[in-house]
Structure formats: C-alpha cells, structure tokens
Amino acid sequence: MVHLYKELQPVDRLSIRMPFPVSSYDRQLITLLYQPLIGAEPISLYFMLWAEGESTTEAELSHYHLMNSLDMPIAKIFESRIALEAIGLMRTWRKDSEDVRSFMYDVMPPLEASAFFNDPLLSMFLFSKIGEQAYRQLRQRFVQKGPSNDGYQEVSRTFTDVYRPVQHHLPSFANEQTVEEREKPKELPFNYEDFDFSLLRAGLSEQLVPSSALTAEANATIAKLAFLYHLTPLDMQKVVMLALDDHMMLSESRLKKSAADYYKLTVSTEPPAMQQAFQSAVNEAEKKTTKEQALQTKEELLIHYLETTAPIDVLRDIADGKEPIPADIQLAQNLVLQYQMPIGVVNALLQYVLLRTDMKLTKNYVEKIASHWIRKGVKTTKEAMDLARKEHKQYMEWKTAEQKPATKKRYTGGREEKVPDWFKKNKEKKPQKEDTIKETSKEAAKSDTDFEEERRKILEKLGIEEGQVDSHGTD
Numbered sequence: 001m002v003h004l005y006k007e008l009q010p011v012d013r014l015s016i017r018m019p020f021p022v023s024s025y026d027r028q029l030i031t032l033l034y035q036p037l038i039g040a041e042p043i044s045l046y047f048m049l050w051a052e053g054e055s056t057t058e059a060e061l062s063h064y065h066l067m068n069s070l071d072m073p074i075a076k077i078f079e080s081r082i083a084l085e086a087i088g089l090m091r092t093w094r095k096d097s098e099d100v101r102s103f104m105y106d107v108m109p110p111l112e113a114s115a116f117f118n119d120p121l122l123s124m125f126l127f128s129k130i131g132e133q134a135y136r137q138l139r140q141r142f143v144q145k146g147p148s149n150d151g152y153q154e155v156s157r158t159f160t161d162v163y164r165p166v167q168h169h170l171p172s173f174a175n176e177q178t179v180e181e182r183e184k185p186k187e188l189p190f191n192y193e194d195f196d197f198s199l200l201r202a203g204l205s206e207q208l209v210p211s212s213a214l215t216a217e218a219n220a221t222i223a224k225l226a227f228l229y230h231l232t233p234l235d236m237q238k239v240v241m242l243a244l245d246d247h248m249m250l251s252e253s254r255l256k257k258s259a260a261d262y263y264k265l266t267v268s269t270e271p272p273a274m275q276q277a278f279q280s281a282v283n284e285a286e287k288k289t290t291k292e293q294a295l296q297t298k299e300e301l302l303i304h305y306l307e308t309t310a311p312i313d314v315l316r317d318i319a320d321g322k323e324p325i326p327a328d329i330q331l332a333q334n335l336v337l338q339y340q341m342p343i344g345v346v347n348a349l350l351q352y353v354l355l356r357t358d359m360k361l362t363k364n365y366v367e368k369i370a371s372h373w374i375r376k377g378v379k380t381t382k383e384a385m386d387l388a389r390k391e392h393k394q395y396m397e398w399k400t401a402e403q404k405p406a407t408k409k410r411y412t413g414g415r416e417e418k419v420p421d422w423f424k425k426n427k428e429k430k431p432q433k434e435d436t437i438k439e440t441s442k443e444a445a446k447s448d449t450d451f452e453e454e455r456r457k458i459l460e461k462l463g464i465e466e467g468q469v470d471s472h473g474t475d
Contacts, residue, residue, distance in 0.1 A: 008078045010064040010310075011340045013102040016053035022109045029110040030089070032138060036129040037122070038087055042080035044070055046089055049107050060102075064336050073310050074343060081105075100340070113142035120224045120256055128271050195223040199233040200240070209240055210248055218250040225259040229272055238262060303381045306351070307344035311336065314347045318354050328361050335370055344381030345373065352388045357399055365402045369395060 035043045048070055052061065066077055084090035088111065093104040110116070117123050117139050127135045197219060201211070214222075226236050236259075243250055243258040263272070306314070311332035315324035335346045353366055372391070378384050388395070 008063060008074060008081075009101070010062065010067060010074050010336050010343050011100070012063050013060050013100055014063060014066075014105060015060055015102070016049050016105050016107060018050070018053040018107045020109050022050060022107065026109050029113060029116070029142070033113070033116055033122075033126060033142075034087060034089065034110060037125050038083040041070075041072065041076055042083040042087075045072075045077065045080040046084055046107070049090070049105055053107050062337055064333065067310050068312075068333075073308060073313070075308050117143055118252065120221065120259075121228050124228055124271060195226055196233045197223075200236055203234065203237045204240065209244065213244065213248055213250045214240075215250070217252065218255065221252050221255045225255060229259055229263040229267070231259070231263070235262065235266075299382075299385075303344070303385070306347040306381045309343075309347060311343065311346050311350060314350055315354075318351065318359075327363075331361065331363055331366060335366075339370060339374060341370065341374070342379060342381075345378055345384045348381050348384040348388065349373070352385075352395075356396075362402055365399060368398055 030043060030046065045066070048066065063074060063077060066072070067074060070077070072080070081090065081092065085092055089108050091106040091108060093106070095102045095104070111119070111122075126138075130138075200222070201214070222236055222240065225231070225239070226233070231239070239255065239258045239262050240250065242262065243254040245251065245254060309317075312324060312329055315328055315332065316322065332346060332350060335341050335349065336343060341349075349366065349370060350361070353369065354361060357365070373384060373387065376387060378387060
C-alpha cells in the first residue's frame with residue numbers, strides 16, 4: 001500500500017479557485033450526469049469546494065477542515081479528489097516547501113450536455129450505469145433538438161462587415177502584458193498518446209482510406225473508442241474502413257456506430273463497463289493469499305489503522321462508539337493543525353495516553369509528550385510507537401506529576417476504602433493543617449488535644465470505631 005503521507009495529509013494547506021463561473025444549470029448536469037459515474041462522495045467534495053470557492057474572503061484552509069466538514073477520512077478525500085480530476089471537474093496544482101505542502105484546487109464546470117452525450121466514453125459510461133431507459137430520458141431532457149437548418153444558407157454578417165476603424169494611428173499594445181486567457185474545457189481530459197496512431201496508419205492504404213479522412217477530430221474519436229471498447233490499432237483499422245462514407249470521410253457518428261457493431265460481433269453484446277483504477281488496486285491488495293495475510297502482524301494492522309483514520313474516529317472507537325467531548329476533539333485538532341503532527345502520530349499519541357491513564361485525556365500531559373516527540377523529530381506512526389515504548393517509564397513519571405497527590409487504602413469492616421493522606425494520624429506529632437477537613441480562620445496550630453477531638457468526631461461521622469485505623473494501618 002502507498003502511504004498517504006506521500007500524497008496527501010490533513011495538515012496540507014489548500015486554496016480554491018473558480019476559473020469559470022458555475023451556474024445552477026451546471027449543478028443539474030453534475031447531479032444527474034456526473035454523479036452516477038463517480039459516486040456521491042466525490043460530488044460532495046465538489047460541492048464543498050464550490051461553496052468554499054465562492055467565499056469573498058481568500059482564506060487558506062487545511063484538509064483537516066474538509067475531513068470534519070464532510071465526515072470523511074483523508075483516504076476518502078484523496079480518492080474523491082482524483083475521481084474529480086479524472087472526470088474533468090477538478091484540476092490540482094501542488095507546491096512543496098520545507099515546512100508545509102500546499103495545493104491549489106481549480107473547480108471546473110461540467111461539459112455542455114451536447115458535448116457530454118457526444119463523447120463516446122462519457123455517454124457509454126453513463127449508459128452502463130443507469131440503463132437504456134434512464135439514459136434516453138436524460139438525453140432527451142438536456143439535448144434539445146431545434147428546427148433543422150437543412151436548405152438554409154447562413155447570411156450572418158461578421159464584425160468586420162459591419163464596423164470599420166476610424167483612427168489609423170492606434171497605440172501599440174505589443175509590449176503590454178495581457179491577461180492570461182483561459183478557455184473553458186470542451187472535452188473530457190484524455191491522454192491520446194496511449195494510442196499508437198502510427199500502427200493504425202501503417203495498415204491503411206491511401207487508396208482505401210485517404211490521409212485526409214484522419215482529421216484531428218477523427219483521431220480523437222478513434223483513440224477514445226479504442227480505449228472504451230479495449231480495441232487494438234489493428235482492430236481500429238477495420239472499424240475505420242467500416243465507418244467511411246461515400247465521400248471517403250469519417251464522421252463521429254459513423255465511427256461510434258462502427259466501433260459498437262464491431263465490439264458486438266467480436267467481443268460481447270453487453271455494453272462495456274468501467275471502474276476506477278484505484279479501486280482495482282485496492283481489490284487486488286485485498287486478494288492476498290492466506291499465507292501472506294498470516295505474515296501481516298498485528299502491529300502492521302494497527303499502524304495502517306492509525307495512519308488512515310481521522311482522530312475523531314479514533315477517539316470514538318476507543319470509547320466504544322460514544323461521541324468524544326468537544327474539548328478532546330479540539331485537543332486533537334490542535335495537534336494536527338497547530339503543531340502540524342502527522343495524523344498517524346497524533347492517533348498513536350491519543351491511543352497511548354488514553355489506554356495508560358484510565359481513559360483520561362489531560363491537555364498538559366498530552367502536549368508534554370507531543371512536545372517531546374516533536375523535538376525528537378518523530379514523523380511516522382512506527383517511530384511514535386517505538387519511542388512510547390522506550391520512554392514509557394519517563395512518561396509514567398510525568399503522569400504521576402500531573403495527577404493530584406495519590407490516595408492510600410485501608411480496610412474497614414471488610415470493605416476497601418480510599419483514605420486521603422491528610423487522614424493519617426500524625427505519629428511524629430508535627431503540626432498539621434486541617435483546612436481540608438474543616439475551614440478555620442485560626443493561624444496558630446491546634447494543640448494535640450484539639451487535634452484528637454477533631455479526629456474522634458470525624459471517625460464517628462464515618463462510622464469507624466476507634467482503633468481500627470491503628471490496627472489495620474495504611475499503606
């Protein structure tokens with residue numbers, strides 16, 4: 001498994017940009033066309049970034065903020081992000097520095113409905129997800145077919161047909177810096193270099209398929225269809241020859257139909273389906289043999305759990321599913337955000353303190369150990385666990401110092417009771433303050449007689465017979 005700290009951590013900073021406006025109509029396209037393809041979690045991340053990106057204040061956030069807002073672990077945030085990148089709804093930029101790693105997220109608008117349904121990958125992907133009937137209904141809803149322009153000739157005037165410049169001596173703008181021009185995406189991001197166009201052309205003679213037919217648009221459609229149907233360049237040669245029209249041209253619609261027919265004849269009558277590549281990798285990792293699973297130690301499983309789980313979930317798991325109090329959550333957040341400790345290290349610290357202090361999460365004690373780990377340069381979960389074992393004796397001494405004075409025990413009437421230190425008889429006959437027993441305004445120490453009288457009254461109040469303390473004693 002690739003450790004997430006190499007790709008993304010909760011402490012990593014993020015900024016959001018919206019290069020193009022996103023409208024309510026785009027929201028419909030995202031919900032009805034894109035969500036069936038990539039699922040609800042990536043779309044939730046998209047809408048979250050959209051909402052944050054529309055804020056008038058430019059604030060740099062952390063991924064811990066996204067984890068809390070979406071109730072997702074960092075692994076789900078990462079998987080959702082790359083799903084959005086693959087589908088064209090998000091672009092990611094990264095900048096590394098010595099202290100912090102920053103990401104810039106561009107929230108991209110969806111493709112126009114016509115471009116979506118014309119794209120062979122997206123249209124077939126959606127068809128395989130929702131079925132034929134729902135697919136046709138969505139296509140009919142978003143792709144409106146107006147009156148045909150057959151028989152008409154366009155007579156629209158251009159700008160230069162209508163307007164003429166008045167001044168001939170215009171200032172030169174050649175040396176001025178122009179604003180960066182950005183063009184709204186019109187197609188799905190796709191790596192066309194994966195398809196071997198040279199092998200495709202090698203098997204097509206000029207007489208059968210003229211080179212003029214293989215335009216840039218046709219080549220783009222050929223590469224996508226080959227990816228969709230898992231066809232080789234040799235297969236696509238046959239598809240191209242089937243798609244040629246009477247004018248020796250290749251249209252997008254004919255290429256789609258020829259590829260679909262060829263796939264049905266040679267591969268399967270069922271439409272092709274797609275799945276996310278990282279899910280395949282996870283599934284393959286889960287298919288380990290029994291022997292390999294036996295070699296995986298409990299410590300490795302624990303490290304994996306601590307590295308991939310949000311601190312709030314660790315607190316919840318330790319408490320048997322009970323919700324942690326806000327103070328504990330805030331303490332964990334400070335360790336991640338303020339001290340910039342890796343999430344696995346924070347989880348190891350929380351688990352160590354809770355399990356060794358009778359489920360008490362004292363802020364000073366936690367921060368003292370955290371400060372020690374930071375000075376020691378702890379970066380990984382395993383380093384944190386090893387250091388906790390090594391310094392366990394020292395940490396227990398710190399814990400004792402943080403706690404109140406220890407109480408001592410004695411037995412009374414067969415029942416074990418906790419007796420404070422101040423309750424023990426002063427055998428050395430030293431002056432002893434009694435402000436913890438009874439409030440007093442006297443500054444001078446009481447006499448032995450007064451002390452014994454007060455002690456007798458307390459014993460009677462507690463139902464303890466005289467002599468029991470002396471006979472059993474205390475620790």
